[in-house]
Amino acid sequence: MDEPLIRARALTKTFRRPDKGPGLAGSARHLITRKYTEHHAIDGIDLDVAAGEAVAYVGRNGAGKSTTVKLLTGILVPSSGEVRVAGVVPHQDRIANARNIGVVFGQRTQLWWDLPVRETFTLLRDMYRIPPERYRATLARLTEVLDLGPLLPVTGRKLSLGQRMRADLAAALLHEPPIVYLDEPTIGLDIEVKDRVREFLRDLVANGTTVLLTTHDLGDIEDVCRRIVIVDGGRIIHDGPLAAVRDELARERSMHVQPAVPVDLAAIRAALPGTEVSGEPGEFSIRFDRFAYSAGQVAAAVMGLAEIRDFRIDEPGIEDVVRRVYEGGLVESPTGAPA
Amino acid sequence: MYRRSLGAHVRASLEYEADFWILVFGVGLSQCVGLVFIGAVFAKVPHINGWGLWEVVLMYSMMTIGQGCSELFAEGSWDLPMLVNRGELDRMLVRPYPVILQVCSFRLGMNAFGTLAVGTVLLVTALARLHVHWTPARAAIALLVFASALVVKVSLTVIANASAFWLRGTISTFAAGADQLGDLTRYPLTIYGVGLRAFLSTAVPFAFVGFFPAAWVLGHGQSAWVGLLTPLAAAYCVTVAVLAFRFGLRRYDSAGN
Numbered sequence: 021m022d023e024p025l026i027r028a029r030a031l032t033k034t035f036r037r038p039d040k041g042p043g044l045a046g047s048a049r050h051l052i053t054r055k056y057t058e059h060h061a062i063d064g065i066d067l068d069v070a071a072g073e074a075v076a077y078v079g080r081n082g083a084g085k086s087t088t089v090k091l092l093t094g095i096l097v098p099s100s101g102e103v104r105v106a107g108v109v110p111h112q113d114r115i116a117n118a119r120n121i122g123v124v125f126g127q128r129t130q131l132w133w134d135l136p137v138r139e140t141f142t143l144l145r146d147m148y149r150i151p152p153e154r155y156r157a158t159l160a161r162l163t164e165v166l167d168l169g170p171l172l173p174v175t176g177r178k179l180s181l182g183q184r185m186r187a188d189l190a191a192a193l194l195h196e197p198p199i200v201y202l203d204e205p206t207i208g209l210d211i212e213v214k215d216r217v218r219e220f221l222r223d224l225v226a227n228g229t230t231v232l233l234t235t236h237d238l239g240d241i242e243d244v245c246r247r248i249v250i251v252d253g254g255r256i257i258h259d260g261p262l263a264a265v266r267d268e269l270a271r272e273r274s275m276h277v278q279p280a281v282p283v284d285l286a287a288i289r290a291a292l293p294g295t296e297v298s299g300e301p302g303e304f305s306i307r308f309d310r311f312a313y314s315a316g317q318v319a320a321a322v323m324g325l326a327e328i329r330d331f332r333i334d335e336p337g338i339e340d341v342v343r344r345v346y347e348g349g350l351v352e353s354p355t356g357a358p359a
Numbered sequence: 360m361y362r363r364s365l366g367a368h369v370r371a372s373l374e375y376e377a378d379f380w381i382l383v384f385g386v387g388l389s390q391c392v393g394l395v396f397i398g399a400v401f402a403k404v405p406h407i408n409g410w411g412l413w414e415v416v417l418m419y420s421m422m423t424i425g426q427g428c429s430e431l432f433a434e435g436s437w438d439l440p441m442l443v444n445r446g447e448l449d450r451m452l453v454r455p456y457p458v459i460l461q462v463c464s465f466r467l468g469m470n471a472f473g474t475l476a477v478g479t480v481l482l483v484t485a486l487a488r489l490h491v492h493w494t495p496a497r498a499a500i501a502l503l504v505f506a507s508a509l510v511v512k513v514s515l516t517v518i519a520n521a522s523a524f525w526l527r528g529t530i531s532t533f534a535a536g537a538d539q540l541g542d543l544t545r546y547p548l549t550i551y552g553v554g555l556r557a558f559l560s561t562a563v564p565f566a567f568v569g570f571f572p573a574a575w576v577l578g579h580g581q582s583a584w585v586g587l588l589t590p591l592a593a594a595y596c597v598t599v600a601v602l603a604f605r606f607g608l609r610r611y612d613s614a615g616n
Contacts, residue, residue, distance in 0.1 A: 035612060090613055095452045097609050118455035130450040132367070139367045146360045147456050 026069035031101035033062040061087040063254035074225040076241035077234040079251040085234040122192035126204035131176035138172040148195035162190040182213035280327040368467035386473030413488040418569035420481035425512030427475035435465030436520035507593035514596030524607025567592040
């Protein structure tokens, strides 16, 4: 198949917002003279995703990440432009598209609130007409990987956030969709559950599932995705391999050092020209360009001046990378202020 | 699937047995209020516009059963304003099942059982008191007409609630108002003026829930034959409901992120 699995061309979505004056008077006036402001949530997006690719879709709040996902899943009808997912136009052929995809919204559960998780799964089995043997096998696998056993008899409302997310992941994957959209899947989860979810996503990608992951927690994508698409103001401002973005923009590392006895920071600055040393003589940080110094060189230079009790190196988060894109590191600044 | 969803809700609700019986009882009571009113009226006058007590009870019972069916099959549609405004429709839109049915089975009106019980008792009693000449053909058509009448009622509830796609309030005031129009047709349509009569039999055909079907079964009045059009009215209402959802979903904006 030549066509990419997900293909969007010049996709836009414009919301009309009522332009009300403040307070009751403003609302009343709005009833008579209607004024709207147009808000371009998505402003001309071109995106191709090949089968089996795992793409990180990253941006600040209000950048248009979720709106893109809603257009690709057929929840919203685009204002203009084209979109095809596995040969189907999602908003026109919603049901055919729904069979191909699994969707997880981090902020919103898809479980039936007042039903036990097991009942939710049975309803989904019927909805997708999953053959019984297939269903049993998939459920058994998901139960094991996501440790769902204790959750099955519990109603949706009684699950903790972490439990809910595990059940939600299973609910999105019961029908083994070839395409999975994850919208902020780790939002609000504690580290332990986050790690588990990320590991699960890695396996999912390894098994050939096409994944589009939106997030602003950049730990998610380092584990799962090779390609990163950065959006802002409804436009794609960068699209390329994750590693390249890291090399280009995430050159800076920090080493945090606790010496056994206080040292003179000026001496360290002298030993490592071009770095930035901050903090106290008893505990300080050295920011360095990883292409100018290796971590070993920095550590050796410090050890030449003081005995080190403890030290730690911060890998650059993609968060910093994105911030630097926004600061103008990669592309010209985008048009339109996000909400 | 639709049945399973509703069934699951019944099971969930039955876990609270006492609640269930209180609900059934409460609903029975509220339905009886309407009956007391009818009883009081007929205690003073033997006929309203040529319609006797049991004839009016027949209409009343059809409307009551219709209401019970709405509570049973379309209670979830009352949640549509909430679903639309909070963007909760998203999850239904990514599932391969018609949204209209997912919405309707979103919740179950547990009062349905009380309402249906009262309605059925009234229907049976009224039919027993009224001397209808039943033939197999007549019974078969009556079944079709009654079933269609219920479809009309359920569809009208869904249509009224589909207004939520256009009216962005969080409570279904408009829908509740529209639904209460139906209460007008618990009584003989002939007592109303021409305009209201036309309105209730065409634009918002509540008259096809109780009045026309009852008139046909009883063979009462010149327009008794109109009851035979009930299946058409049902088809019309279902079409409007489905279209309302189709166009409504195109307007759906989701919410937040």
